[in-house]
Amino acid sequence: MSWCCLYSSLLNCVSWLVVPVVGIVILLLCLRIAAGRALRLSGESLVFGFFHPYCNAGGGGEKVLWTAVNALLDKYKNSKCVIYTGDLDATSEEIFFRAKQRFNVDIASRVDNIQFVYLRRRWLVESQYYPVATLAGQSLGSMLLGWEALCACTPDVFVDTMGYAFILPIAKYLFRTKLCISYVHYPTISTDMLCLVDKRTKSFNNSGLFTNNYILSRVKLLYYKLFACFYGVVGRCSDVVMVNSSWTKGHVDALWHCDSELVYPPCSVERLEELPISDSSRKLHIVSVAQFRPEKNHGLQLRALAGFLAGLNEAQRHRYRLVVVGGVRDEADRRRVDELELQSLSLGIRDRVDFRINLEYDELLRVLGDASIGIHTMRDEHFGIGVVEFMAAGLVALAHRSGGPLADIVSPDPAECDGFLADSLDSYVESIDRIFAMSESDRTRIRLNARNRAKLFRDECFCSRLLEVVSPAIDSKPGILKQL
Numbered sequence: 001m002s003w004c005c006l007y008s009s010l011l012n013c014v015s016w017l018v019v020p021v022v023g024i025v026i027l028l029l030c031l032r033i034a035a036g037r038a039l040r041l042s043g044e045s046l047v048f049g050f051f052h053p054y055c056n057a058g059g060g061g062e063k064v065l066w067t068a069v070n071a072l073l074d075k076y077k078n079s080k081c082v083i084y085t086g087d088l089d090a091t092s093e094e095i096f097f098r099a100k101q102r103f104n105v106d107i108a109s110r111v112d113n114i115q116f117v118y119l120r121r122r123w124l125v126e127s128q129y130y131p132v133a134t135l136a137g138q139s140l141g142s143m144l145l146g147w148e149a150l151c152a153c154t155p156d157v158f159v160d161t162m163g164y165a166f167i168l169p170i171a172k173y174l175f176r177t178k179l180c181i182s183y184v185h186y187p188t189i190s191t192d193m194l195c196l197v198d199k200r201t202k203s204f205n206n207s208g209l210f211t212n213n214y215i216l217s218r219v220k221l222l223y224y225k226l227f228a229c230f231y232g233v234v235g236r237c238s239d240v241v242m243v244n245s246s247w248t249k250g251h252v253d254a255l256w257h258c259d260s261e262l263v264y265p266p267c268s269v270e271r272l273e274e275l276p277i278s279d280s281s282r283k284l285h286i287v288s289v290a291q292f293r294p295e296k297n298h299g300l301q302l303r304a305l306a307g308f309l310a311g312l313n314e315a316q317r318h319r320y321r322l323v324v325v326g327g328v329r330d331e332a333d334r335r336r337v338d339e340l341e342l343q344s345l346s347l348g349i350r351d352r353v354d355f356r357i358n359l360e361y362d363e364l365l366r367v368l369g370d371a372s373i374g375i376h377t378m379r380d381e382h383f384g385i386g387v388v389e390f391m392a393a394g395l396v397a398l399a400h401r402s403g404g405p406l407a408d409i410v411s412p413d414p415a416e417c418d419g420f421l422a423d424s425l426d427s428y429v430e431s432i433d434r435i436f437a438m439s440e441s442d443r444t445r446i447r448l449n450a451r452n453r454a455k456l457f458r459d460e461c462f463c464s465r466l467l468e469v470v471s472p473a474i475d476s477k478p479g480i481l482k483q484l
Contacts, residue, residue, distance in 0.1 A: 046079040046480060048072055049155030049177070051146065052162050053086040053122045056095050058102045058327035058358065059291050060265055060385040061185055064244075064462075065161050066105040067266040068183070071463040073113050075471065082115050084149040086122025101360050104268045117152045121145055125164070128332060135188060135227055139166040150175045156480060157181060160238075163188060166230075168237035179477050181470060182238040183263070186382040189228050190251040197221045232256050240473045242466070245383040245404035261469045264408070266462035267385055269392035269454050275369040277394045277447050279440045284320045286432065287371035287395065289364070289386045290378070292326045292333045297377040297400075298340050304375070304428035306347040311433065317352070320436075322375075323367055325356045368393040372443075373435055376400055377428070384409055388457045391419060391450035396435050396443060398422060411453060418449035 052065050069081050087095065095116070096108040107114065123129060124145045130137030146167030150158075157179045158171040163186060171177045197220050235241070235256035242263045243249040252260050276282070286305065290296040301322060309317045328334050337355055344353045356367065368374075374390025376399040381387075383404035390397040391409075397419035399405035410419040420435065422428040435443070474480055 046076055046157070046474075047082060047153075047155040048079060048157045048159055049082045049084065049149070049153065050159045050161055051084045051149060051164060051167060053084065053119060053125060053145065054162070054329065055083055055085040056087040056090045056098055057291070057329050058098070060383070061162060062099070063103045063105070063268075063385065064183060064185070064265050066099045066103060066107055067459055067462055068159075068161065068466060069114065070105065070107060070110070071466050072470075073110055074463075075467055076474075080113050080115060081110075082117055082153050082155055084117045084119055084152075086119045086145075088118055088120065088122075092116055104271060104361055115153075117149060119145055119148055119152075121148055126330075133223065136223075139164075139188065139227075139231075142166050143170060146170050150177075157474065159183070165235045165238070169234050172237045172239075178480055179240070179473060180238050181240045181242070181473075182235070183242045183244070184248055184252050184260070185244050185265075187231075187248060187251045187255060189224060189231055189255070190380070191254060192251070192380055194221065194224050194228065197224055228255055240470060242469055246407040247380065247403045248382045263465045263469060264457050264462060265383055265385055266459040267388040267392065267454065267457040268459055269388070269457070271365060272368065272389055272392035272394075272454075273451060275365065275393050277444055277451070279372070279443060281369070282372050283370050284436065285323055285371040286321070286373045286375050287323045287325060287367055287390075288375050288377075289325045289368075289389065290376070292328055292336045292340075294336070295378055296326075297379065298324060298326075298336075299343055300377040300425065300428065301375055302340065302344050302347055302349065302353065303425055304377075304432060305352065306349050307425060307429035308432045309349060309352065321352050321354065322349075323354045323356060323371065325359055325364060325367060328357050365393075368395065371395055373398055373432065375428075375432075376405065379403070379423075381405060385457075387419070388454050392454035394447045394451060396420070396446055397450060398428065398431050398435065401427075409453070409457075411449070416449055417446050418453045419446070 050065060050069065055062060055065060073079060073081060099105045099107055122145065124141030125138050127134050127138060142164040143166050146164065147170060150171060154175045155177060158177040159181045160167060161183045163184055165182065165188065168180050168182065172180050197217060232255045236258065241252065241256065241258050241260040243252050243260045244263065244265045246262065249260050249262050288298065288301050292298065301324065305322045309320065328337060337357065341350070341355065344350045359367065372395065374387070374395040374397045376384060376387050379400055379402050381400060381403040384399060387397050387399045387405050387409050397410065399410060399419060399421055401421035401423040406421060410421055420431045422431050
């Protein structure tokens with residue numbers, strides 16, 4: 001009887017394993033058949049498909065997208081670029097206009113070579129729909145959104161420019177795209193995130209609920225480790241992996257077990273370099289330029305200003321102002337701005353802070369030309385285009401001592417000082433005080449060094465490096481060259 005029971009239990013266990021596996025295999029076969037029926041653009045043109053659901057946003061990722069599109073269309077003149085976007089409320093003309101307005105990138109002349117595929121399920125990748133297990137939820141959602149995109153149009157070369165790595169195996173194995181390319185701005189999960197959870201350190205994505213409870217923190221750590229494992233598996237489906245900074249490269253190489261290519265993002269510094277260097281045309285303003293997202297840590301900027309003003313008398317404090325410039329993408333971003341306004345009120349500095357939302361490029365130039373200091377407060381910023389823009393515009397940059405600003409942008413050589421780094425409220429306050437207390441000649445020297453450093457990140461440097469990495473992969477891939 002015992003042997004029968006053992007055999008029955010074993011059979012039950014096997015069935016619980018086999019049935020789901022067989023179900024998944026059947027599902028994949030059905031999906032593969034459906035993928036074979038997906039639309040491909042007719043004609044002899046090489047088709048690039050850029051997966052960028054927020055292509056009309058105003059961040060650095062969109063700057064990379066449009067500059068890359070221009071570069072590839074310059075190189076492969078008869079090719080076409082399909083942009084997968086969820087910006088249903090924007091026409092192609094409006095998207096082209098915003099790219100020119102915000103980034104000074106002219107793509108309107110490419111209208112015959114660019115096609116938009118509008119995605120109706122972008123909500124699948126929005127964090128507010130996943131209050132628990134957000135990383136897993138958004139990643140699974142991205143797979144469904146990617147499926148919608150690739151069914152609408154299957155390109156020859158699939159390019160992920162927003163970091164949705166879980167789409168890569170779908171594009172490569174189900175839709176049989178000839179080449180998969182990734183440009184990673186920020187890893188979905190990093191070893192730093194694992195470390196914060198392991199040490200139970202509180203941060204914007206590791207709340208007190210977990211840091212104050214040992215069991216919950218262990219559960220979250222296990223979840224992160226499992227997710228990191230899957231993230232590495234899907235990442236290795238990319239044929240070409242590009243990263244935007246040394247910090248990102250370290251994490252992606254460790255998680256994906258690859259040797260990614262470092263391609264600094266493009267920074268349009270030409271018009272910024274026309275702004276004056278000297279103090280005579282500038283005000284005692286501190287400016288911040290970043291999207292209103294939690295990780296940008298705008299609250300630290302407000303506290304730093306409050307700490308600096310606390311050391312001044314009433315007559316002095318009215319000479320200083322913080323101008324917070326940022327892009328608002330949705331209602332969640334709008335709520336964050338409202339919360340920051342309330343925080344500035346509670347700190348007693350509401351009359352010293354301006355919030356400027358979704359500025360046109362010319363207005364942004366005026367704001368940068370008026371300011372003296374550019375402040376950046378995001379911990380582990382993947383690169384920091386805003387910091388480069390500060391340096392090119394003639395501001396004294398004050399950035400967080402981590403990520404891209406530390407590893408790639410602000411020079412570590414004291415003799416060639418081109419900016420400052422800080423990592424705490426006290427160090428930000430001290431740096432602001434130090435910069436304003438400097439002589440004009442010292443500030444001018446730092447600004448000149450910074451402007452010279454910013455030249456390393458010009459648009460043309462990005463385009464040249466991008467083609468250096470991507471072109472060999474495209475040109476050597478069977479079945480692509482004959483389309484050119």
